[in-house]
Each structure stands twice: as structure tokens, then as C-alpha cells.
Amino acid sequence: MSIVAIDIAQMKRAKPRHYGRWLGALVLLLCLGYLVYAFAVGKIDWGTVGNYLFHPRILWAVGMTIFLSVVSMTIGVIIGTFTALGRSSRNPVISSIAAFYTWLFRGAPILLQLLIWYNLALIFPVIGIPGIWEADTVRIMSPLAAALIAFSLHEGAYTSEVIRSGLLSVDAGQHEAAKSIGMSYGLAFRRIIGPQALRIVIPPLSNEFIGLLKMSALASVIGFLELTGTAQDIYYVNTKIMEMLFVATAWYLVVVSMFSLGQFWLERRLARGFVYGGKHG
């Protein structure tokens, strides 16, 4: 082909034809249509789903699930931060304690941890400091208390590794610059290192939190009234098993979506000063 001085800006442009996309969308729509049809004619009593969606017991259970997850995550992140700092301490006693804690609470299955805390009274009938303050373990270790302790310690161990990797990702030059303007370690952590590490750890911590929201269903084994357990309690009586499971699923999706919005907002805020990562494809 010989070279001609054409200008493509002056020429008609052929529309790209995305046959693949159209075909894909068609197949997807057919599948979706079939699914909707299946659920519509299936033996599902949608009226019951609607009736129980805002049932007081379900709403209370949603609240309890959120409460347990938020409080455990908050305590967990605080424990995790200190553990992460402890892991990199120059003091060998502190770094060993931190490593041991992570090993123990990350290694033991959470279901067993829940049962152990709840049944603590079997080996320690009384807890406290002898002579100063003592109490019956059975009274203290309510389902809520046992679940909070178990999930907080479990999350502390998991998040400590996430937070540690966040701290390691901050450039050593930042520590030196902070020191060179006379900052103490604590001040440098609060003002310089922490905020930069936070930006890195928000996505994995959000993931961890969403995992915890759903894992909190396990607390039903010790009689804590969270969402999944409450849905089960209701269907044991009214026998609407699938309907109640759908109600619970819908609520989990709603709560996770709400927190994902929060994560999006937080990430935008913390991205100030950093160049955004681009999209591809």
C-alpha cells in the first residue's frame, strides 16, 4: 500500500461493533429472567418475607449484630494497633508477648473461642482480684460479654497483621523527617506515620469488618440474639425456613452496603495528597 497524506479527522468513522458484549448481555438477561421466574413460581411465601422484614425481633437482631460487630472491631483495632507496635518494639519481652498473642488468637477457631469464654465458669467459678473485687463468673459471662471478648481478641490478632503491614509500608524517610523536626515517637505516630498507614489499611480492614459482620452469626451458638440465630428461632416456630433466611440475607446485604459507602467516603478523604490509582480496560 502506498503512503497517502489522508487526514483521519476528516473521514467518516466506522462504529465499533461490540458483538461480544451484546451476546454476553443477552445470555445474562435470559439467566436472570429464568431466576426471577423460578423464584416467583417456587414455593416461597413472599408475603411472609415482607411481614418479617421489619418485625421487631428482626430489627432488634439487626441492631445486635451491628452492635457486636462495631464494638468488637473497634476494640480489635485498638488491640491490633498496640500489638503491631509491640511486634516492632526493641524490647524483646514486649515483641514476644505480641507475637504469642497473635499466634494464639489467630490460630484457635473462633467457634471454640466463643464456647470457651462462655463456659469459663466451669474452671473459674469466681473471677476478679482476691480481696478487692470478685464476682461469680456465670453472672459476668453473659452471651453478650463472652461474644464481645471472643470477637475483640480474635479481631485484635487478625488486624494486628494488617496494621503492621500498613506501618511497614510507610517510607523510612518519613520517620526520619519526623524525628528531625524534634517529634517524639508517639507524636510522629499520631501525626505522620499513623495517618499514612491508615490510608493503606482501610481496604483490608473494611474487608475484615465485613467478614466479622457475617462471622458474628456464630455467636448464636452461645445464645446471643443476633440476626441469623433470631431468624432460625423464628422459623423453628413458624416453619417458614427459606422465607426467614431471605429476610436475614437481605439485612446482611443492606448493612454491608451501608458500611461500604462509609469505606468509600473514608478512602476519598484519606487520599488527599496522593495520586489516584487509575482504571484499566
Next chain:
Amino acid sequence: MNSPIVSAQRVSKRFDKFQALTDVSIDVEKGEVVCIVGPSGSGKTTFLRCINQLESIDGGSLWVDGELAGYRVEADVVHRLPDKEIARQRHLTGMVFQRFNLFPHRTALENIIEGPIHVLRQPRREALDMAQGLLARVGLAAKAGSYPSELSGGQQQRVAIARALAMKPKLMLFDEPTSALDAELVGEVLAVMKDVAATGMTMVVVTHELNFAREVADKVVFMSEGRVIETGSPDRVLTNPEEARTRSFLSAVLSGNSEAA
């Protein structure tokens, strides 16, 4: 009597098995500009980091503003100072790094007021006024609200100089402040440094910019393999060096190949 701001007395420093500094003795008088030159790996950065206590020394003694840096001597026994004391000693000294090390999550202005507000506990209003003045002085009044990622290398380094000056240091340390910059940006940073020198600031500058050393330095120190090889006026060390090692380093730099020196 006027004692030197920095007095290194036979300072030595080792990393594991590697002897990075051996018997380094350097005095820096008040208001003096001292340039340290030497081949890569000769211990220039390490010496600056010792002055600012980012590293601790193993032998000899290092005095900054009349205080023994990092240690306290009591009845012939040496005690390491607590971290809080070290932080206090450290902010007498401003440090400018080769790779700027600005805080990326803070704007230019916020980088500068960080230390004055949180370390010196100055009122915010006062710190802001001073920071605006410093930004104007380094020619960046219009960039107060820019994040480091939005500034060129030369602009970042000028903000870093302003950030160090904001702590009202008695001494400024510069570690190859222009060697991470494109050639056309070197001049703007050197100009700011000359301006700082002209205000009478005591400065220790590690640099490969021999013209800057000739023009601004009161004293030039040539280091090699962790030792001070020779010290003197820029003219003496850079034009008529006595030592063979200095001569070979200078000819290597002039032929544009400092690494091989």
C-alpha cells in the same frame, strides 16, 4: 569564649563489621558554612546523621551547641540519654534530606507548621504567619495549598528547607540536597541555600556541587573511607589539594564521574 556549634572529636561509628567513620574530627563555628565532599560510601551521610542523632556514635565524642550529643557523663560513666532528651537536642538541628521526605498527606504550608505547632507548641496563628513568610522567602508563596505530589522536585526541596527553618534551628544540615534533582532545578535550590547562608545560619552541607562549595563555603572537608583526609579553605582543598586522594577525586568529579573516584 565562643565555642563551636559542632565539635566532633575523633568520632567513630561502625555498622556490624563495617567501620563507617574513623577518628573524624571536625569543628563548625557559629555562622560558618562547612561543605563536606568525598566519594560515594565515604561516610558523609553517616556523619550528618550522627550530628542529628539519627545514628549514635560508638567512639570519640560529638558536641552540638555545647552539649554532648546523645549521652550524659556522670562520674566517668556514660549514660545514654532518654528518647525525650534526644528529641529535644535534635530540634536544635534542621535537616534537609536528599529525597526531600516531605509529609505527603499534608500541604506545603501544613508541612511547615507541623513542627512549630506540635513540637514547639506555638500558637497556630503565629505559626501560620511565619510559615507564609518562609514560603515567600523560598519563592513558593503561591504554592501554600499544594500537596508534595503536586510540586516539582526543586519546589519540594525548597519546602523542605522552609520546614527545617521553621523550627528556628541553630544549625542546618543538608545531605546532597540537589542530587535527586533534574539539572535545571538545581539552581533554584542552591539559590535558596545561598540566601540561608547569607542570613548567618550555621550550615553543614554534603554536596557534589563544587562551584557552590567554592562560592559559599568557609571551610571544605574532604572525606574518604570514613576518614577526614583534609580540611581547609575552599581554595586550599578544591584548588590546591595536598593529598593525592583529594586530587584524584576532584579530577574524577570534573570529568563528570564521581562514582569512580
